[in-house]
Amino acid sequence: NGIINWHWHPEIELSRISRGKVYCSAGSETCLLEEGQYSFINSNVLHMYAPAPGFEDSEKETIMFRPSLLADPASAVYTGYIEPIVGCSAMAFFRFDEAAAWQRQARSLFDQVYRLDRNSCFGYELRCRNLLSDMWLLFADHMRGVYQGATNSESQLINEERTKRMLDFIHRHYNEDLTVDSIAAAASISRSECFRCFKRSINKKPVEYLNEYR
Numbered sequence: 001n002g003i004i005n006w007h008w009h010p011e012i013e014l015s016r017i018s019r020g021k022v023y024c025s026a027g028s029e030t031c032l033l034e035e036g037q038y039s040f041i042n043s044n045v046l047h048m049y050a051p052a053p054g055f056e057d058s059e060k061e062t063i064m065f066r067p068s069l070l071a072d073p074a075s076a077v078y079t080g081y082i083e084p085i086v087g088c089s090a091m092a093f094f095r096f097d098e099a100a101a102w103q104r105q106a107r108s109l110f111d112q113v114y115r116l117d118r119n120s121c122f123g124y125e126l127r128c129r130n131l132l133s134d135m136w137l138l139f140a141d142h143m144r145g146v147y148q149g150a151t152n153s154e155s156q157l158i159n160e161e162r163t164k165r166m167l168d169f170i171h172r173h174y175n176e177d178l179t180v181d182s183i184a185a186a187a188s189i190s191r192s193e194c195f196r197c198f199k200r201s202i203n204k205k206p207v208e209y210l211n212e213y214r
Contacts, residue, residue: 002056004049005213006167006202011064012086013041014110014135020058023050025202027092033060038096038107040139042085043067045092046160046167046201063113063132070133081140088147089156094139102138109135162187163201166194167209174214180206 015024017033024033026047033039041047043066051058067086071077085091096103113131118124169186170178183206184194198206 002051002058006046006048006209008044008046008164009064010043011066012043013047014063015039015041016061016107016110016114018059018061020055021052022055022058022060023052024048024093025050027089029093031093031095033095036098038110040094040096042088042092046163047093048202061114063110065128065132069129070136082136084147085140085143091143091147094143100142102142106135106138109138159197159200162189162193163197166197166206170206170210170213174210178210183210 015033016038017035019035021035022033024031024039024041024047026041026045032052049060067073067078067082070082073083096107098104098107109131113128113135116124116127116131121127165187166183169183173182180191180194184191187194187197189197194206198204198209202209204212
């Protein structure tokens with residue numbers, strides 16, 4: 001049905017809606033992305049996409065890259081400009097606003113990366129990295145007020161980690177006779193805590209998600 005179900009990955013995900021309208025759920029929010037709108041999803045953030053009713057033929061264009069593409073994780077550049085954003089729960093999702101000049105510039109950089117042709121562009125990988133670095137610098141500069149003042153609560157991090165373990169268990173064993181107890185056991189938690197984790201993270205019951213995934 002055109003749904004990209006709940007998942008996560010270490011890569012940063014930049015997207016542009018090229019046709020239609022798409023609902024994106026990431027972190028604790030859900031928003032409608034319309035044609036021509038751009039978004040950012042952080043590394044290892046639970047997220048999903050679903051076309052808006054009547055727009056089942058929607059399409060999105062995506063650029064995905066590991067944060068380590070921009071700088072060595074052991075470097076001062078990574079520590080100073082990349083790690084603070086990658087590790088910030090308040091930066092789970094961002095929709096670029098066409099009205100802000102720096103965001104228009106970031107959108108233009110996305111377009112330049114997407115138009116690069118691997119087969120005809122010498123230094124394709126370096127050009128990609130340079131353009132993405134310029135985009136990241138805009139992001140890091142103008143969003144300092146968000147990630148520098150944010151704190152990640154321990155309970156939030158624990159809840160997200162437990163949910164990922166249970167979703168991973170469902171994804172690997174969905175064709176078996178699963179119960180709420182077996183799903184909860186994958187994260188070493190109780191039935192009641194299992195329900196709470198699913199409610200907080202994806203606003204669904206465990207069996208509801210299991211049936212949808214099947």
